Amino acid sequence: MSxxxxxxxxxxxxxxxxxxxAQEMERDPTVFVLGQGVDDPIGFYGTTLGLAERxxxxxxxxxxLSEDAVxxxxxxxxxxxLRPINTHQRMDFxxxxxxxxxxxxxxxxxxxxxxxxxPLVVRGVVGRSWGQGPQHSQxxxxxxxxxxGIKVFAPSLPYDAxxxxxxxxxxxxxxxxxxxxxxxxxQGPVPEHLYETPFGxxxxxxxxxxxxxxxxxxxxxxxxxxxRQLAEEVGIAAxxxxxxxxxxxxxxxxxxxxxxxxxxxxxxxxxxxxxATAEIVAQVSExxxxxxPVQVKRLGFAPTPCPTTRxxxxxxxxxxxSISKAAFGMVRGDGQxxxxxxxxxxxxxxxxxxx
Amino acid sequence: MEQTTDSALCERxxxxxxxxxxxxxxxxxxxxxxxxKSPVHLSIGQEAPSVAVCDLLExxxxxxxxxxxxxxxxxxxxxxxxxxxxxxxxxDGCARGKGGSMHLIDMQVHMMGTTAIVAxxxxxxxxxxxxxxxxxxxxxxxxxxxxxxxxEGVFSESLNFAALKRVPILxxxxxxxxxxxxxxxxxxxxxxxxxxxxxxxxxxxxVEDGDIFRMREAARTALAAVRDPQGGPYFLEILTxxxxxxxxxxxxxxxxxxxxxxxQALLANDPVDQLAARLQPESRQQIETAVEQEIxxxxxxxxxxxxxxxxELFQDVFA
Numbered sequence: 001m002s003x004x005x006x007x008x009x010x011x012x013x014x015x016x017x018x019x020x021x022a023q024e025m026e027r028d029p030t031v032f033v034l035g036q037g038v039d040d041p042i043g044f045y046g047t048t049l050g051l052a053e054r055x056x057x058x059x060x061x062x063x064x065l066s067e068d069a070v071x072x073x074x075x076x077x078x079x080x081x082l083r084p085i086n087t088h089q090r091m092d093f094x095x096x097x098x099x100x101x102x103x104x105x106x107x108x109x110x111x112x113x114x115x116x117x118x119p120l121v122v123r124g125v126v127g128r129s130w131g132q133g134p135q136h137s138q139x140x141x142x143x144x145x146x147x148x149g150i151k152v153f154a155p156s157l158p159y160d161a162x163x164x165x166x167x168x169x170x171x172x173x174x175x176x177x178x179x180x181x182x183x184x185x186x187q188g189p190v191p192e193h194l195y196e197t198p199f200g201x202x203x204x205x206x207x208x209x210x211x212x213x214x215x216x217x218x219x220x221x222x223x224x225x226x227x228r229q230l231a232e233e234v235g236i237a238a239x240x241x242x243x244x245x246x247x248x249x250x251x252x253x254x255x256x257x258x259x260x261x262x263x264x265x266x267x268x269x270x271x272x273x274x275x276a277t278a279e280i281v282a283q284v285s286e287x288x289x290x291x292x293p294v295q296v297k298r299l300g301f302a303p304t305p306c307p308t309t310r311x312x313x314x315x316x317x318x319x320x321x322s323i324s325k326a327a328f329g330m331v332r333g334d335g336q337x338x339x340x341x342x343x344x345x346x347x348x349x350x351x352x353x354x355x
Numbered sequence: 356m357e358q359t360t361d362s363a364l365c366e367r368x369x370x371x372x373x374x375x376x377x378x379x380x381x382x383x384x385x386x387x388x389x390x391x392k393s394p395v396h397l398s399i400g401q402e403a404p405s406v407a408v409c410d411l412l413e414x415x416x417x418x419x420x421x422x423x424x425x426x427x428x429x430x431x432x433x434x435x436x437x438x439x440x441x442x443x444x445x446x447d448g449c450a451r452g453k454g455g456s457m458h459l460i461d462m463q464v465h466m467m468g469t470t471a472i473v474a475x476x477x478x479x480x481x482x483x484x485x486x487x488x489x490x491x492x493x494x495x496x497x498x499x500x501x502x503x504x505x506x507e508g509v510f511s512e513s514l515n516f517a518a519l520k521r522v523p524i525l526x527x528x529x530x531x532x533x534x535x536x537x538x539x540x541x542x543x544x545x546x547x548x549x550x551x552x553x554x555x556x557x558x559x560x561x562v563e564d565g566d567i568f569r570m571r572e573a574a575r576t577a578l579a580a581v582r583d584p585q586g587g588p589y590f591l592e593i594l595t596x597x598x599x600x601x602x603x604x605x606x607x608x609x610x611x612x613x614x615x616x617x618x619q620a621l622l623a624n625d626p627v628d629q630l631a632a633r634l635q636p637e638s639r640q641q642i643e644t645a646v647e648q649e650i651x652x653x654x655x656x657x658x659x660x661x662x663x664x665x666x667e668l669f670q671d672v673f674a
Contacts, residue, residue: 058489064519069478069512076482079467081490099509103472104479110671112460112468113451117674148672172674 011190013183016158017047017123020165021085023194025055028083031169032059034074035087035123044087045125045184067096071122075105078118083169091124091178092138105174106149120174121165126217126269127181128317129351133308139217139270141178145247145279151199152247154178156220158188160244163197170196178246180218180269182347200248204257208237210331211263213323214254215242216276218347219267225320225343226327233324234338236331246276251283258284263295263330267318272300295330299323319345360568366638368406368567369630374646375402375426376627378435381650382425382442383604390658391442393455398426400598403626404529405430407570407593408497411578415494417465417487419480422457423597424469427499433461435649436656445660452663453671465494473534474500474507477526481517484524495581497525503534505548514555514588521587525577526557528592535601536612552590559590565624596621 011019025031032055033048039062043049051060063070067088074084088094094101101122109117127136144152151173153164161179168175205220206227215223220242227238239257243249258264264284266277277298288294299318307313320343328338379397386395398405401423409418409430420427428438434449441448442456449460450468460468467483470476480498487494504510505528517524528548532539539546552559558580562570570593577589596618600607608615615622631639 064512064515066509066512066516068509069481069516072475072478072509072513073482073485073516076479076484077486078482079479080483080486082486099472099475100478104470104475108468109674111450111454111458113453114671114674115450115460115462116468119674151673 007191009190009192010187011158013158013161013186013188014046016162016190017165017179018049019190020162021048021169022051022054024166024169025051025059027194028169030081031083031085032077033085033087034061034063034070036063036065036089038062038087044089045181048087067093068100071097071100072104074120075100075108075118078120079116083119083121085121085123085169087123089125090127090136091140092127092135094122094124094140097122098143101144101150101174101176102147106147109173110149117172118174119172121168122174122176123179124176125179125181128218128269129182129348130353131308131310131313132306134305137306139178139180139268141176141216141246142270142275142279144176145249145276149173150247151175151245152178153197153244154217154246155197155244156180156183156215156217156242158186158190160197160203162190163195164244166194167196167199171199178217182218182351183221185350186221186347197244199245200250201245202241202243202250202253204239204241204253206238206240208239208261210237210261211239211265211327212254212257212261213238213240213265213267213327214280215240215267216246217269219269219318221347222318222320222345223267223323225345226323229320229324229340229343230327233340234328236327238327243280249280249283251280251287254280255284255287258294259292262293265297265299265323265327265330267323268298268300269317270300271303272298273303275300297326297330299326319343362635362638365630365633366642368410368626369634369639370642370646371406371410371430372402372567372627372630373643374649375406375429377646377650378429378439378653379425381654383599385654386604391456392444393442393457394602395442395456395604396423396602397599397604398423400625401529401531401595402426402430403565403567403570404527404593404595405499407567408527408574410571411574412497413494415465417467417483417494417496418499419467419476419483419496420469420499421473421476421501421504422469422471423501424459425456428459428461428466431461431466432464433459433466434463436653437461439653439657440660443657443660444662445657446663446667447656447660451667453667474504474510477504477510477513478516481513481522481524484517485520485522488523495523495525495578497527499527499529501534502528502530502532502539502548503542505551506542514552514557517588518556523581523586524588525581526588526590527574528590529595530592531595531597532618533597533601533613536610538613548592549590557588557590559592561592561594563594565595565621565626567626567630594621
């Protein structure tokens with residue numbers, strides 16, 4: 001899982017997804033892409049650009065506004081031996097697919113004793129930022145983590161954007177990939193050759209002995225900024241872990257880190273209640289059963305729907321400084337407070353609409 | 356019922372109808388013993404649509420059906436002992452006991468696994484048919500559905516997609532008039548399903564009188580349209596009658612939500628009786644004896660099959 005095994009070439013997160021799909025479509029003629037706007041000039045944030053021209057309109061095509069039936073149709077095509085990739089420009093619309101994904105895709109293999117597996121990739125984009133409001137900004141990865149029979153990826157690096165897509169396409173099960181829109185223009189090393197990011201293997205992005213920061217999706221960027229801020233300004237060494245794969249979840253790597261630090265702060269680009277942060281903290285607690293003191297804390301969306309207006313929206317999301325502040329409180333304890341300066345998040349600030 | 360049908364066809368249809376009805380009567384008879392610990396949605400009374408359509412199918416044709424799926428499973432050639440064992444929750448069941456009556460499957464005969472969520476399977480059938488078309492494969496997909504499913508959003512979405520992509524698929528609507536205890540007139544302003552279908556640009560037909568030969572002829576026309584390389588989807592509605600309660604082995608005429616008088620014409624045309632009356636007594640006897648023996652063996656097989664081992668709980672969550 002070296003990030004640099006392909007040399008120095010870099011791609012954007014979106015470019016990495018596009019390359020993964022194109023190379024897999026080249027390799028395997030059963031792979032196809034369907035979803036709203038995948039063959040339009042914008043090309044689904046650039047991730048599907050050129051696919052229809054290169055592979056034909058029966059392998060990359062637009063769909064009616066029928067998320068339920070289109071998901072079901074993709075399941076049917078998967079049962080017939082194809083490998084569909086179904087896209088959603090906003091994860092919010094996945095709610096219209098829940099019956100197909102939870103009642104069928106996740107259960108078909110089990111309830112027919114292995115006779116009807118569903119190799120299906122579902123791409124859900126989190127549409128945060130610039131006034132997207134309550135129905136265009138949600139992240140529902142935890143809904144799917146709850147259900148046996150479906151795998152969940154949440155890559156944060158361009159490297160994993162490609163590796164997760166390749167692994168998801170090749171897997172014989174339904175796989176949801178949460179793609180955070182704020183990551184799409186981020187550059188990073190991406191090998192040209194095909195490779196898979198393994199399921200159930202977390203990535204330690206930074207080492208540290210004082211506190212473990214587990215961050216999901218876009219929050220990996222904010223947690224990494226917080227780790228730098230903590231090191232530079234208050235001398236706290238944070239270990240940053242990106243789970244990458246949320247189901248299955250690599251608890252061994254997380255627990256190994258917490259064993260060392262004794263402190264766990266989990267940050268998500270979603271709500272905390274019954275969410276991924278709750279699951280990770282619960283599993284860490286079960287690991288030691290009180291035999292070892294472990295401080296835990298979670299950060300996520302404010303417990304409200306997402307407001308549209310910018311002054312409220314900025315306080316809705318966790319960010320580097322709020323993560324730093326929380327980590328400082330856990331490490332230094334005894335009522336000490338630190339109000340770090342807000343750290344610039346270029347990917348958020350640079351974004352302009354309309355969509 | 357027309358009088359000029361050849362006896363081989365009559366015997367074939369009767370054997371299939373009688374076999375389904377007797378299997379289900381056995382299920383109903385045994386149900387109070389609690390050996391079948393699973394909801395059963397019996398097809399008794401509405402065997403004919405499955406039998407009429409499947410009689411015309413090629414072995415490679417693929418069928419999708421509903422949780423009221425015993426008739427379709429058997430009409431398509433599904434393994435009878437595996438079905439009964441599945442109802443018993445035994446390891447030799449067609450889904451190793453993990454599915455039960457609502458989730459029958461036999462991939463050997465292209466009987467796809469059935470689902471318990473009304474209408475959920477309709478887009479699967481469309482997607483499957485689209486995939487076959489894309490791969491240039493000759494077999495066709497037949498999607499059985501009930502009248503209740505026509506009210507689900509995914510039904511409408513799926514028909515639109517099938518029409519848009521000219522997907523070669525035959526939808527067979529088994530309209531028994533009721534969604535559990537609710538009559539179709541209480542559920543739709545436009546109870547005429549074929550009338551609704553015309554809006555999608557999908558050709559359609561309806562068989563109203565319960566005559567299995569008319570069902571078969573309508574299915575022949577429908578299948579010809581679907582098999583035509585220039586063809587697309589086709590919708591066939593068949594009026595039929597569920598004689599038992601929605602779920603379970605009992606009659607429910609006493610409940611008062613429906614009456615036999617409402618379906619007198621369908622009852623008078625019950626194809627099991629109609630065909631029985633047309634067969635030579637010897638051939639009828641031969642068919643019935645063979646079927647009874649087969650059923651006895653199937654139930655014996657299910658009785659003797661073991662339950663799955665405990666570790667099977669964790670198997671097949673993922674492929």
